[in-house]
Amino acid sequence: MKALKIPEATVQRLSIYSRFLERLDKKGVITVSSGEIARGVGVSPAQVRKDLAYFGEFGTRGVGYNVKDLIHYILKILGLTKSWPVVLVGAGNLGTALTAYKGFADRGFKIVGVFDNDLLKIGKRIQDLEVMPLEKIPAVVAEHDVKIGIIAVPIGAVQNIASILVDAGVEALLTFGPVVLDVPEHVVVRNVDLAVKLEILTFNLVFRDLQSVL
Amino acid sequence: MKALKIPEATVQRLSIYSRFLERLDKKGVITVSSGEIARGVGVSPAQVRKDLAYFGEFGTRGVGYNVKDLIHYILKILGLTKSWPVVLVGAGNLGTALTAYKGFADRGFKIVGVFDNDLLKIGKRIQDLEVMPLEKIPAVVAEHDVKIGIIAVPIGAVQNIASILVDAGVEALLTFGPVVLDVPEHVVVRNVDLAVKLEILTFNLVFRDLQSVL
Numbered sequence: 001m002k003a004l005k006i007p008e009a010t011v012q013r014l015s016i017y018s019r020f021l022e023r024l025d026k027k028g029v030i031t032v033s034s035g036e037i038a039r040g041v042g043v044s045p046a047q048v049r050k051d052l053a054y055f056g057e058f059g060t061r062g063v064g065y066n067v068k069d070l071i072h073y074i075l076k077i078l079g080l081t082k083s084w085p086v087v088l089v090g091a092g093n094l095g096t097a098l099t100a101y102k103g104f105a106d107r108g109f110k111i112v113g114v115f116d117n118d119l120l121k122i123g124k125r126i127q128d129l130e131v132m133p134l135e136k137i138p139a140v141v142a143e144h145d146v147k148i149g150i151i152a153v154p155i156g157a158v159q160n161i162a163s164i165l166v167d168a169g170v171e172a173l174l175t176f177g178p179v180v181l182d183v184p185e186h187v188v189v190r191n192v193d194l195a196v197k198l199e200i201l202t203f204n205l206v207f208r209d210l211q212s213v214l
Numbered sequence: 215m216k217a218l219k220i221p222e223a224t225v226q227r228l229s230i231y232s233r234f235l236e237r238l239d240k241k242g243v244i245t246v247s248s249g250e251i252a253r254g255v256g257v258s259p260a261q262v263r264k265d266l267a268y269f270g271e272f273g274t275r276g277v278g279y280n281v282k283d284l285i286h287y288i289l290k291i292l293g294l295t296k297s298w299p300v301v302l303v304g305a306g307n308l309g310t311a312l313t314a315y316k317g318f319a320d321r322g323f324k325i326v327g328v329f330d331n332d333l334l335k336i337g338k339r340i341q342d343l344e345v346m347p348l349e350k351i352p353a354v355v356a357e358h359d360v361k362i363g364i365i366a367v368p369i370g371a372v373q374n375i376a377s378i379l380v381d382a383g384v385e386a387l388l389t390f391g392p393v394v395l396d397v398p399e400h401v402v403v404r405n406v407d408l409a410v411k412l413e414i415l416t417f418n419l420v421f422r423d424l425q426s427v428l
Contacts, residue, residue, distance in 0.1 A: 006421075008414060009221075009223040011413070011414055011417050012410055012414060015407075015409075015410045015413045015414070016407075016410065019392060077417065077421075078413045078416060078417050078420075079413075079416035079417055079419060079420035079421075080413065080416060084412070084416055086412070092311070093307045093308070093310040093311035093314070094307070094308070094311035096307040097306070097307035097308035097311055098408070100307070101391065101408060101409075102369060102391060102392070103391050103392050103407055103408060103409040104408070104409055104412070106392065106409070107409045107412070107413065109409065109412050147419055148412065148415055148416070148419075150412075155316060171419060172415035172416070172418065172419050173415075174408075174411055174412060174415060177315065177316060177317050178233060178316070178317050178320070188415055188418040188419060190411050190414050190415055192406065192408065192411055193229075193230075193317055194312070194315060194317060194318070194388075194406065195229075195315075195317040195318055195320070195321045195323065196226055196229045196230065197388055197404055197406055198298070198300070198318070198321070198323050198362065198364075198388060199225070199229040199292045199293075199294065199321065200222060200225055200226060200229070200404050201362055201386035201387075201388060201402055201404055202292055202293035202294060202298060202362070202386070203225045203291065203292050203293055204386065204402040205293060205361055205362075205385060205386050205402060206292075206293035207220075207291075207293075
């Protein structure tokens with residue numbers, strides 16, 4: 001496969017298309033048009049065609065895309081034809097909510113270890129996992145060959161935890177809240193800032209009479 | 215102002231630019247170039263210029279943008295020159311984490327009511343808020359003129375809560391997890407699907423040797 005330069009917004013939409021396509025597949029739908037995908041997920045048909053075009057010629061004019069093939073291809077692009085072990089640091093409210101998050105297992109993400117430095121939390125069970133001290137991170141990461149870490153600790157502790165995870169061999173980090181991390185070049189970091197999501201709401205509330213957002 | 219058609223990805227980046235600009239402002243920085251913004255937030259300078267160009271001519275060639283002006287303008291676009299009262303439904307782990315989320319107050323979002331239908335939770339205090347029964351939603355929404363609701367309840371209950379909020383007058387909803395809502399046309403819904411964020415990580419892990427993502 002030749003080197004691709006795919007905008008992150010496209011990657012995010014592919015992830016969303018694949019969920020819609022899986023719902024169609026469960027209903028027994030065999031083929032789908034870009035217009036149907038567009039309506040299903042709320043973007044324009046042109047956007048769907050452009051996003052899928054990053055991966056070469058798909059679909060048959062007038063017939064559309066084969067649903068199963070398209071799902072498989074998108075999952076392959078997203079790296080989801082295998083399952084991914086994940087470690088979670090932080091067993092507070094957010095961490096506890098994340099261990100119960102239904103959306104992870106559906107997509108092949110399995111939390112294999114939960115860690116905290118709070119003696120009151122260590123040893124407690126969350127779902128079917130026992131909270132472990134931070135010292136166990138390297139052993140668990142090595143044992144399961146974990147590449148992905150989720151950091152759900154107070155803002156002030158995030159950088160320290162990131163460094164521990166990276167030293168243990170984790171190469172991709174998901175963080176929460178307004179943090180800026182200093183990590184080596186090879187480490188992928190993405191952040192969930194929930195205020196950004198609220199700002200998309202306020203933008204739409206303020207501007208919806210003036211425009212239609214893509 | 216003429217009708218704008220701004221891609222949602224741009225809105226999201228504006229939100230992120232404004233955070234970076236606020237950090238610069240705190241350091242006493244007066245002007246900034248698109249290149250500096252780009253490096254600060256990890257996108258290309260062309261992307262920054264394109265995003266800001268949606269709002270007409272800004273900045274002075276060779277001098278750059280005035281930091282304070284740019285912050286003010288972006289906040290105005292995002293609807294953040296006022297503060298927004300928010301109601302939160304669901305006082306479980308996720309809801310509790312959200313009430314403590316530092317990023318909201320910084321951006322003018324104030325949670326004015328937390329609701330749950332669990333008798334064991336009603337009456338408990340989370341931060342400085344007492345958890346109220348769902349029946350109180352209409353009164354609180356009316357009293358504070360709330361337009362934004364955050365839904366942090368189990369997937370199966372999300373649609374019902376959305377309907378209650380919309381009936382009470384809420385016009386923008388933030389949901390979590392893989393849900394699809396049926397709400398009236400005028401209601402703005404955005405969803406945080408944390409698995410999508412993990413998929414952006416796996417995409418990058420799988421493809422980073424083959425390409426550089428924007």
